Amino acid sequence: xxxxxxxxxxxxxxxxxxxxxxxxxxxxxxxxxxxxxxxxxxxxxxxxxxxxxxxxxxxxxxxxxxxxxxxxxxxxxxxxxxxxxxxxxxxxxxxxxxxxxxxxxxxxxxxxxxxxxxxxxxxxxxxxxxxxxxxxxxxxxxxxxxxxxxxxxxxxxxxxxxxxxxxxxxxxxxxxxxxx
Amino acid sequence: xxxxxxxxxxxxxxxxxxxxxxxxxxxxxxxxxxxxxxxxxxxxxxxxxxxxxxxxxxxxxxxxxxxxxxxxxxxxxxxxxxxxxxxxxxxxxxxxxxxxxxxxxxxxxxxxxxxxxxxxxxxxxxxxxxxxxxxxxxxxxxxxxxxxxxxxxxxxxxxxxxxxx
Numbered sequence: 001x002x003x004x005x006x007x008x009x010x011x012x013x014x015x016x017x018x019x020x021x022x023x024x025x026x027x028x029x030x031x032x033x034x035x036x037x038x039x040x041x042x043x044x045x046x047x048x049x050x051x052x053x054x055x056x057x058x059x060x061x062x063x064x065x066x067x068x069x070x071x072x073x074x075x076x077x078x079x080x081x082x083x084x085x086x087x088x089x090x091x092x093x094x095x096x097x098x099x100x101x102x103x104x105x106x107x108x109x110x111x112x113x114x115x116x117x118x119x120x121x122x123x124x125x126x127x128x129x130x131x132x133x134x135x136x137x138x139x140x141x142x143x144x145x146x147x148x149x150x151x152x153x154x155x156x157x158x159x160x161x162x163x164x165x166x167x168x169x170x171x172x173x174x175x176x177x178x179x180x
Numbered sequence: 181x182x183x184x185x186x187x188x189x190x191x192x193x194x195x196x197x198x199x200x201x202x203x204x205x206x207x208x209x210x211x212x213x214x215x216x217x218x219x220x221x222x223x224x225x226x227x228x229x230x231x232x233x234x235x236x237x238x239x240x241x242x243x244x245x246x247x248x249x250x251x252x253x254x255x256x257x258x259x260x261x262x263x264x265x266x267x268x269x270x271x272x273x274x275x276x277x278x279x280x281x282x283x284x285x286x287x288x289x290x291x292x293x294x295x296x297x298x299x300x301x302x303x304x305x306x307x308x309x310x311x312x313x314x315x316x317x318x319x320x321x322x323x324x325x326x327x328x329x330x331x332x333x334x335x336x337x338x339x340x341x342x343x344x345x
Contacts, residue, residue, distance in 0.1 A: 113224045120222030170210040
């Protein structure tokens, strides 16, 4: 029995659930944090989304069928939670998703948890110009250095489509960074 | 078979996706170029954020477990409430409450007192009357005897007035 299947079994058992969950959190908190942070950008919002992600994992572990890896399943929840968060916030502020992204990037300039070098800000601005899927693929490949195979599992798409998306994204970003 | 001989198999059979090598160099070069300018995303986390995260999430999970949702209407309670409602309804249908007040039962004095004490306005009274009630004939007694008219005229009418009319 692999470590993962054993962990899932423990997560599903009433007796060992909490202990197994604590282990799961400690194993995945940083990876999932950075995955969410790259999407929602602000630390506080990331913290909210990360907590919601883990709570969802805790509540829905009995629905995890093991068709994909636990890692992919959790990344998928984190991705969905992040996108839902962005859409909800845009709706709450009664602005379009694009306008909300601009606002998020603008807020980075005064964010204490953003190092704030001009080139890093420019990279974030460049990412914000991409369509949602290309942003996801770029962040996952460029910053998180995930394998295409794992990304395909998380985003439930083909590796070929992801490679094409990354190709388009990286070209656009390169052009954006070197345009001035 | 001649074809199966090892020296006849020249290719591995492995394939790569179309444009794989073209894009591979291209994408790698672009990535390296961007990385050269941006080694990190620039995002930071507060100190001890990750150290305290497990505790916070475990607390949150246990808080959610403790606060059980109690349904507003439990089936058991609903049955009790339905039982009480049904018995009240039954009481109203029983003859003990079936005592309707009849206009004939009210004596004049009670009605008068009611009108005086309740401070009824003319509008309220008018709203109780329909057109038949306020017909002119209800207020005029047409059966006046001739002798009554004579007496009235003798006592009240003056000849000048009658003449002028």
